[in-house]
Amino acid sequence: MYLHHGAFSYLPELTDDEIAAQVRYALLKGWPVSIEYTDDPHPRNMYWEMWGLPMFDLDEPDGVLTEVNDCRATFPNHYIRVLAYDASLGRQTTALHFLVQRPKNEPGFVLDRTERVDRRQGYSVRSYATAAPAGDRYPQS
Amino acid sequence: MSEPGERPGFGFYRPGSESTTRSSEPDRPVEDAETDDNPPPVLANGAELDLSADEAWKQVDETLARLDAELVGLTHVKRRVREIAALLLVNRARQQFGLESSRPTLHMSFSGAPGTGKTTVALRMAEMLHALGYIRKPKVHTVTRDDLVGQFIGHTAPKTKEAIGRAAGGVLFIDEAYYLHRPENERDYGQEVIEILLQEMESERTSLVVVFAGYPDRMDKFFSANPGLSSRVPHHIAFDDYTHDELTQIADLMVAAENFRFDGAARRAFSEYLALRMEQPRFSNARSVRNAVERCRLRQAKRLIELDRPLTKDDLITITEKDVYGSSIFDAPESQTEEAGTDEDSD
Numbered sequence: 001m002y003l004h005h006g007a008f009s010y011l012p013e014l015t016d017d018e019i020a021a022q023v024r025y026a027l028l029k030g031w032p033v034s035i036e037y038t039d040d041p042h043p044r045n046m047y048w049e050m051w052g053l054p055m056f057d058l059d060e061p062d063g064v065l066t067e068v069n070d071c072r073a074t075f076p077n078h079y080i081r082v083l084a085y086d087a088s089l090g091r092q093t094t095a096l097h098f099l100v101q102r103p104k105n106e107p108g109f110v111l112d113r114t115e116r117v118d119r120r121q122g123y124s125v126r127s128y129a130t131a132a133p134a135g136d137r138y139p140q141s
Numbered sequence: 142m143s144e145p146g147e148r149p150g151f152g153f154y155r156p157g158s159e160s161t162t163r164s165s166e167p168d169r170p171v172e173d174a175e176t177d178d179n180p181p182p183v184l185a186n187g188a189e190l191d192l193s194a195d196e197a198w199k200q201v202d203e204t205l206a207r208l209d210a211e212l213v214g215l216t217h218v219k220r221r222v223r224e225i226a227a228l229l230l231v232n233r234a235r236q237q238f239g240l241e242s243s244r245p246t247l248h249m250s251f252s253g254a255p256g257t258g259k260t261t262v263a264l265r266m267a268e269m270l271h272a273l274g275y276i277r278k279p280k281v282h283t284v285t286r287d288d289l290v291g292q293f294i295g296h297t298a299p300k301t302k303e304a305i306g307r308a309a310g311g312v313l314f315i316d317e318a319y320y321l322h323r324p325e326n327e328r329d330y331g332q333e334v335i336e337i338l339l340q341e342m343e344s345e346r347t348s349l350v351v352v353f354a355g356y357p358d359r360m361d362k363f364f365s366a367n368p369g370l371s372s373r374v375p376h377h378i379a380f381d382d383y384t385h386d387e388l389t390q391i392a393d394l395m396v397a398a399e400n401f402r403f404d405g406a407a408r409r410a411f412s413e414y415l416a417l418r419m420e421q422p423r424f425s426n427a428r429s430v431r432n433a434v435e436r437c438r439l440r441q442a443k444r445l446i447e448l449d450r451p452l453t454k455d456d457l458i459t460i461t462e463k464d465v466y467g468s469s470i471f472d473a474p475e476s477q478t479e480e481a482g483t484d485e486d487s488d
Contacts, residue, residue: 052299055306060277062348063306 001108003041006081007098016065019082019100023061026084031095032056033064035071037080039137041106041127054085068100077103077138103129103138183239190234197233200272201226208265212258213394214387221378222266229273246375247275248342250318250353252360253380256428259354260314262380266352267312276348277310284313286320289334297330301337310348318353319363335367342373383426388415392430396460401438406462411437417470433468440467 008014014022026033033055036048051071055063064082071080079102086095107128114122129137184190192198205226208219228245235242247270251259263281271279284304291297305313315321321331342351353370355363357379364371383391389412396403403411414433418424441464445452 055303057307058309059280059307060310062309063302066302066306 001106003079003099003102003106005041005043005079005099007096009099014098014100019068020061020065022096022098023064023082023084026096027058027061029084029086029095030088031084031086033058033082033084035064035067035080035082037071037075037078039075039078039103039134040130041079042125042130048079048081051080072101075101077140079103105138184237186238188238190237192230192234195230195233197272197274198230201230201269204265204269204272208262211265211394212261213390214383215258215262215380218258218262218378218380221376222262222269225266225376226269226273229270229275233273246342246373248351248353248374249376249378250360250364250374251378251380252355252357254356254382254426256426256430257380257382258427259380260316262378263312263314263352263354267350270312270350276312276350280308280311281314282308282311283316284308285316286331289315289321290330294330297333298337301334305337305341305349308349312350312352314352314354317355319355319359322363322366324366335370339369339373385412385415385419388419388426388430391427392434395431395434399434399438401441401458401460403460403465404462407460407465410462410465414465414468414470421470436468437464440464 004010008022023033034053035051037051038045038048052067055067058064068080068082079099081097081099083097084095086093109125109127112124112126114124116122205219205223208222212219225247232242232245249266251262253259260281260283267276267281268279270276282304288304289297289301291300321334323329323331338351341347341349351374353360353363353374364374389408392411392415393403393408411433415430418429418433437460441460444461444464445456448456
């Protein structure tokens with residue numbers, strides 16, 4: 001199942017040049033950019049692991065691209081996203097984030113039904129991948 | 142949170158709305174305009190190309206003229222800058238004929254005594270390279286050993302990469318580069334920095350120009366200890382010390398830039414001062430001249446206050462002989478230590 005996460009997720013995957021162009025847009029806006037990765041694609045999992053620190057004071061996207069490629073080399077089969085944080089007063093939130101890498105094989109999600117008090121139905125979503133322990137979820141094959 | 146009218150199209154490029162893109166990126170290199178949508182047609186074999194019609198030529202000419210106006214002397218350096226400009230211009234012309242050639246490497250080393258204009262030349266060089274489309278922004282990121290070398294194992298690489306990231310698309314100016322190499326300490330992390338820089342300089346895709354700067358004798362030692370580095374820096378530019386005449390010209394320029402002027406006697410006195418100062422240790426060319434001019438201003442201000450009468454505009458802009466002769470260099474030539482300790486700059 002193809003995971004749609006963040007901006008541009010219904011577009012074809014971005015090339016490196018397109019990623020650089022998006023990062024340049026964020027930098028022109030004055031948003032520091034950071035990189036995060038995870039192997040738990042649950043939609044409610046919003047705090048991913050940080051790849052290094054947010055990159056401040058950049059004005060060209062080259063530095064971000066190097067870090068993205070380093071992260072891809074280290075975690076070739078994880079989800080990796082690029083975030084741009086808008087620190088301006090009144091916003092102070094993530095202004096833009098988009099995936100720059102996804103695992104080759106995405107098994108998708110299972111819908112769990114549980115019976116609660118008075119035979120009411122409860123629903124939850126769980127990724128098939130998370131059955132395996134963290135780190136082994138997307139084996140390289 | 143931008144005003145609705147401020148960025149039509151949310152700052153994205155839209156064909157046909159020329160003004161939108163230009164305003165969001167005020168200083169795009171000239172080359173971008175060509176590479177954006179449709180590359181210019183390849184010229185026929187028999188065609189002729191007027192180099193002076195090149196858009197970049199005017200900008201380069203301006204930058205070179207400014208270099209000439211701002212910096213006195215340095216003929217050797219200026220010639221080399223002109224050569225580099227010519228090389229890139231011809232390269233652009235070759236591209237228009239569809240002749241493929243590799244991107245020239247322009248990493249440089251500037252060696253010269255303190256105050257000979259290394260930083261200024263680096264700034265102008267960045268402007269010129271940007272005008273010719275070799276780098277993407279006319280910016281110089283100045284770093285020293287502190288900014289590159291980490292304090293513990295594993296700290297150096299991220300720090301150096303961060304500096305490279307910040308300088309990306311521009312010029313990375315490494316001041317006092319020889320401090321990166323500490324032969325007396327084998328485990329010094331400086332060597333790691335040099336290796337990372339080499340890797341970056343080697344890569345074809347890089348748009349970074351690395352400039353190593355420092356004092357000549359130690360730079361020579363630095364490069365001889367790192368032959369790999371030396372061979373990857375094709376342009377070694379030596380900055381000569383200024384002569385007495387050139388220093389006098391520099392002083393005139395500086396004084397004029399601050400809206401002051403020397404009267405006739407003061408100019409003679411200042412040239413005497415320079416002759417004496419040049420003999421002394423720790424003379425740092427233009428920087429010493431600047432400091433001397435600053436101190437003349439100080440003495441002028443004191444003199445004007447002590448005049449105790451209404452001042453004219455002429456009074457305010459003139460530096461007289463007395464202001465120059467007030468320097469301690471004139472009254473105690475034998476006690477040089479005092480001069481160096483109290484009055485002079487200490488670099």
